[in-house]
Amino acid sequence: MEKSINFYNVAECPVRNVLDKIGDKWSLLILLVLKENEVLRFNEIHKSIGDISQKMLSVTLKSLEADGFVHRKVYAEIPPKVEYTITPLGTSLLPHIDALAKWSKEHINTIMQNRAAYNNEL
Amino acid sequence: MEKSINFYNVAECPVRNVLDKIGDKWSLLILLVLKENEVLRFNEIHKSIGDISQKMLSVTLKSLEADGFVHRKVYAEIPPKVEYTITPLGTSLLPHIDALAKWSKEHINTIMQNRAAYNNEL
């Protein structure tokens, strides 16, 4: 008797599309920061995250804007002023990210211990 | 009056550690697949995901094993036989991933429409 396996090819699986997108290095983090702060300017997000490069912040914000997770409001001033806010779509995703963040806090110690043990066995 | 911003530097924020780890390209997906199937061998996971390279599957499984998300059972046979199962730690994370997956399914259409609209404006 054959074992039946579930498949997750990109083409067949819409979940992949979203997971790939928000599963990059910075997207989730930027959404978290925007949720905590309501409105932030480019440099404020930059400072808040601390170790993201301006380039990656710019690129990731564009991607989040394209998918409708983030809204970008430009003021015609000099020096430039741009405000970023999270959209309803982004907000609807956040509880799940929060849950992940909470889980992370609760289990980080276990994970670190596992990792150390694993490395000792090598 | 100064605006107070929350900070998420790697050093100060344990959530970052986990988010970085499971927020890579393949970890969440492998956990999903293992949860759906209980026990899988290397090639079965490979087929199930479809477009992961053997190298990345190998690397990611090791990382998941190191953190204690996945258990690896080796049979001393030839040809080799290795079975992968999800651990209780991995299982405890899964509801959150499932929630994300469910959210993705519900919102993928909106996202795709947003993305198309954004690209047309360029």
Add this chain to the structure above:
DNA sequence: ATCTTTGACTTACCAAAAGTAAGTAACTAT
């Protein structure tokens, strides 16, 4: 009048991560 500062970015260049294809090990069936 020229120089500096400001904010939100680009651009050019370099390093790290991921993908591809081929190879390895060791035994079994043909």
Add this chain to the structure above:
DNA sequence: ATAGTTACTTACTTTTGGTAAGTCAAAGAT
């Protein structure tokens, strides 16, 4: 002797991410 099996490596290439410097336009300082 050869080919098939399975879980991986290894060498090489491409894509992604990081660093530092540069751009733009106007307001304020010298």
